[in-house]
Amino acid sequence: xxRILHTLPAAAALAAGMGLSTTSLAEDKVVTLWHTEPxxxxxxxxxxxxxxxxxxxxxxxxxxxxxxxxxxxxxxQAALAAGAPPDASHGQAxxxxxxxxxxxxxxxxxxxxxxxxxxxxxxVKRLNCHPDGNxxxxxxxxxxxxxxxxxxxxxxxxxxxEKPAATWAEWLEQLKALTVDTDGDGKNDRFGLGLxxxxxxINEEVYMWTGSNGGRLFADxxxxxxxxxxxxxxxxxxxxxxxxxxxxxxxxxxxLDTFAMLATGKVASIYGWGRGTDYFEKYAxxxxxAGDIGIFPTKPIGPSGxxxxxxxDCEPWMVFKDGKHPQEAIDFLKFxxxxxxxxxxxxxxxIHFFPIRKxxxxxxxxxxxxxxxxxGGWRDAQLNVIQNHDPKxxxxxxxxxLELPFVQELASSGILIDMVTDVVDRDVSPTDAAARAQxxxxxxxxxxxxxxx
Amino acid sequence: xAAVLPDQVLAVPVRRRAxxxxxxxxxxxxxxxxxxxxxxxxxxxxxxxxxVYSGWLSFHNKHxxxxxxxxxxxxxxxxxxxxxxxxxxxxxxxxxxxxSVGLQIVVGVSAALLLNETFIGRTxxxxxALFPYMVPTVVVVILMKWILNDAYGVLPYILKTIGIxxxxxxxxxxxxxxxxxxxxxWTFFPFVVIGTLARLQTIDPELYAAAKVDGxxxxxxxxxxxxxxxxxxLFVVILLRFMFMFxxxxxxxxxNGSSGVGYYTRTLPIYTYIKTFGQLQVxxxxxxxxxxxxxxxxxxxxxFRVFRRDEDI
Numbered sequence: 056x057x058r059i060l061h062t063l064p065a066a067a068a069l070a071a072g073m074g075l076s077t078t079s080l081a082e083d084k085v086v087t088l089w090h091t092e093p094x095x096x097x098x099x100x101x102x103x104x105x106x107x108x109x110x111x112x113x114x115x116x117x118x119x120x121x122x123x124x125x126x127x128x129x130x131x132q133a134a135l136a137a138g139a140p141p142d143a144s145h146g147q148a149x150x151x152x153x154x155x156x157x158x159x160x161x162x163x164x165x166x167x168x169x170x171x172x173x174x175x176x177x178x179v180k181r182l183n184c185h186p187d188g189n190x191x192x193x194x195x196x197x198x199x200x201x202x203x204x205x206x207x208x209x210x211x212x213x214x215x216x217e218k219p220a221a222t223w224a225e226w227l228e229q230l231k232a233l234t235v236d237t238d239g240d241g242k243n244d245r246f247g248l249g250l251x252x253x254x255x256x257i258n259e260e261v262y263m264w265t266g267s268n269g270g271r272l273f274a275d276x277x278x279x280x281x282x283x284x285x286x287x288x289x290x291x292x293x294x295x296x297x298x299x300x301x302x303x304x305x306x307x308x309x310x311l312d313t314f315a316m317l318a319t320g321k322v323a324s325i326y327g328w329g330r331g332t333d334y335f336e337k338y339a340x341x342x343x344x345a346g347d348i349g350i351f352p353t354k355p356i357g358p359s360g361x362x363x364x365x366x367x368d369c370e371p372w373m374v375f376k377d378g379k380h381p382q383e384a385i386d387f388l389k390f391x392x393x394x395x396x397x398x399x400x401x402x403x404x405x406i407h408f409f410p411i412r413k414x415x416x417x418x419x420x421x422x423x424x425x426x427x428x429x430x431g432g433w434r435d436a437q438l439n440v441i442q443n444h445d446p447k448x449x450x451x452x453x454x455x456x457l458e459l460p461f462v463q464e465l466a467s468s469g470i471l472i473d474m475v476t477d478v479v480d481r482d483v484s485p486t487d488a489a490a491r492a493q494x495x496x497x498x499x500x501x502x503x504x505x506x507x508x
Numbered sequence: 509x510a511a512v513l514p515d516q517v518l519a520v521p522v523r524r525r526a527x528x529x530x531x532x533x534x535x536x537x538x539x540x541x542x543x544x545x546x547x548x549x550x551x552x553x554x555x556x557x558x559x560v561y562s563g564w565l566s567f568h569n570k571h572x573x574x575x576x577x578x579x580x581x582x583x584x585x586x587x588x589x590x591x592x593x594x595x596x597x598x599x600x601x602x603x604x605x606x607x608s609v610g611l612q613i614v615v616g617v618s619a620a621l622l623l624n625e626t627f628i629g630r631t632x633x634x635x636x637a638l639f640p641y642m643v644p645t646v647v648v649v650i651l652m653k654w655i656l657n658d659a660y661g662v663l664p665y666i667l668k669t670i671g672i673x674x675x676x677x678x679x680x681x682x683x684x685x686x687x688x689x690x691x692x693x694w695t696f697f698p699f700v701v702i703g704t705l706a707r708l709q710t711i712d713p714e715l716y717a718a719a720k721v722d723g724x725x726x727x728x729x730x731x732x733x734x735x736x737x738x739x740x741x742l743f744v745v746i747l748l749r750f751m752f753m754f755x756x757x758x759x760x761x762x763x764n765g766s767s768g769v770g771y772y773t774r775t776l777p778i779y780t781y782i783k784t785f786g787q788l789q790v791x792x793x794x795x796x797x798x799x800x801x802x803x804x805x806x807x808x809x810x811x812f813r814v815f816r817r818d819e820d821i
Binding site: 125129132133135136138157159252253254257302303304306307308309312315316319321464467468469472473476480499502503504 | 569571572573574576587653657658659660677679680681684764765766767768769770771782784785786787788789790792
């Protein structure tokens with residue numbers, strides 16, 4: 056017993072020492088970062104960067120918390136409502152505009168200065184720098200949404216796998232041909248297109264298809280335009296698409312499910328991002344080796360449109376005024392964008408992430424990224440869209456819409472999603488569904504105090 | 509100096525010393541109040557204050573994180589009562605609550621009856637039966653999503669292999685309410701088992717013996733002996749479970765979210781969350797939560813009035 060009593064203090068001291076070595080001291084400043092890159096490679100790269108930064112800055116601990124995209128908006132809003140935001144977080148461009156308009160963000164011009172404005176693409180500055188000269192966010196990387204498809208299925212259907220559909224009508228014909236019964240039981244088991252069903256992703260299609268149909272979501276006086284012809288045509292197109300070429304339970308399919316379905320042959324094409332390369336290499340290695348995973352460099356245009364609109368992935372880092380250590384967060388982000396830290400981050404998802412630093416595009420180390428050998432075409436297709444087709448951030452059909460302070464609330468309200476599911480799943484006419492959505496959106500904007508018409 | 513003082517003067521400090529050695533006794537009632545004070549403070553702070561604050565918010569136009577706060581009287585309630593989505597959420601909540609509680613009672617009582625029998629491995633099986641209740645909800649939902657997924661889930665695969673129900677899409681808009689009810693039943697039926705089994709073990713075996721002598725079979729013994737003995741337990745269990753399920757958020761949210769397929773399971777707690785943290789209208793959300801609170805109080809009162817028999821409870 057006495058021996059046990061003697062060893063207890065030593066054990067306690069050892070445990071305390073171990074605790075100190077792995078956790079932060081009470082007096083450490085703990086900087087919390089939320090980001091939307093939960094994949095293990097990116098998390099590991101961030102861990103390495105954090106370790107370097109902490110070694111150089113004793114007394115500061117950086118805590119990263121990866122969060123799925125679809126959950127970020129509501130989690131962030133709940134955290135803000137509770138008065139406990141993180142120090143810095145990724146977010147959509149409209150979220151940055153909404154929060155900065157409400158005075159909840161601190162300018163991050165110091166990060167721009169540390170990179171050097173000449174080394175940044177104009178579009179990066181356009182996204183988050185305001186007319187008053189303050190920048191309230193900075194994209195962690197950029198990328199674009201494109202149609203990813205199986206060339207082997209296109210060939211099986213007698214379609215030219217290198218020829219993207221130019222119009223919605225052409226696209227529908229393609230998708231109908233791609234929707235087939237593969238096992239001969241009389242039921243279709245491969246569908247032309249796979250879409251993700253959670254609301255966040257329905258919002259994506261709503262604004263991209265409306266924009267590709269020459270439409271917009273808001274008028275100059277900020278009033279929603281859901282009852283205008285381009286939106287109604289978009290809804291009618293969606294209904295036709297769902298009836299012919301989407302899996303019957305597509306609304307229950309998650310974003311990653313669509314990658315799995317393309318890899319396993321349940322669908323012939325999806326809307327996808329460059330991060331899908333890992334999925335295909337793992338679950339469809341034969342198709343990858345045969346070069347059967349294709350990327351169309353353009354998207355089809357609706358009957359009222361002249362140019363397609365696709366999503367510009369450009370989530371900015373935002374730093375919160377009510378965070379515990381906003382200045383330390385800015386300091387870490389300056390460190391994050393230094394080339395020796397930023398390059399491994401970009402290379403952790405190399406086909407999805409385009410660096411925001413121009414100089415990196417010519418960096419031999421970046422150009423030597425191994426994934427470019429196999430997936431260079433995907434990267435080039437995105438580059439083409441960024442340079443020639445004016446992609447826009449989520450929910451933004453016109454660049455001026457970035458200034459609207461209520462887009463965040465509208466995006467999270469479910470109103471647009473209900474409008475789509477009313478038509479697609481409940482057989483409500485596009486006119487009636489749009490009218491209902493218009494009424495609800497106007498009511499919401501009025502209640503929020505942003506009515507301007 | 510002290511030695512020259514008269515005796516009566518010297519006596520004063522002595523008396524004081526004597527008094528100070530005896531602790532002054534507080535009245536018993538004061539002790540009582542002091543001892544219950546922590547509990548009262550906890551109740552006030554953790555239960556009453558949020559309810560009162562929620563009630564106060566419900567009369568205001570309050571943004572979730574902006575300092576916008578305007579008294580608007582009953583406008584939030586008027587908007588709420590005129591909102592078709594609100595009434596729909598109550599309807600869906602009632603379907604979910606009644607459906608899942610009904611199944612939990614059937615499955616839970618059946619399982620308790622089985623576990624009350626004597627058989628080899630009974631203790632182990634009792635432990636296993638409680639397992640679903642111990643698994644974190646998030647784990648249950650993620651597992652169920654994998655199991656039920658039509659593209660790679662094991663259940664659709666098995667059903668297709670054996671040729672039964674191969675066309676059922678468990679997570680589509682037609683079946684998602686049924687699915688969430690079944691998942692909730694699986695997760696929460698052990699709560700019913702615990703209560704029922706505890707009561708079953710205290711039923712006097714002589715009651716069964718007497719019923720047998722009177723010629724009652726298994727079914728009649730269950731109806732005329734077991735059920736009456738379980739009545740009090742089931743009364744409480746049904747009340748609690750319905751209130752728990754009507755306000756259930758996590759299972760539904762994790763499985764479906766609030767939109768898309770989630771439209772078909774957008775119960776009142778989900779809709780309240782969307783109002784509060786999606787549309788950032790805290791006042792409107794508070795009005796909904798106050799309504800939910802009052803509705804459940806009314807439900808409990810009616811339930812007691814209809815089913816309670818004073819001599820039993």
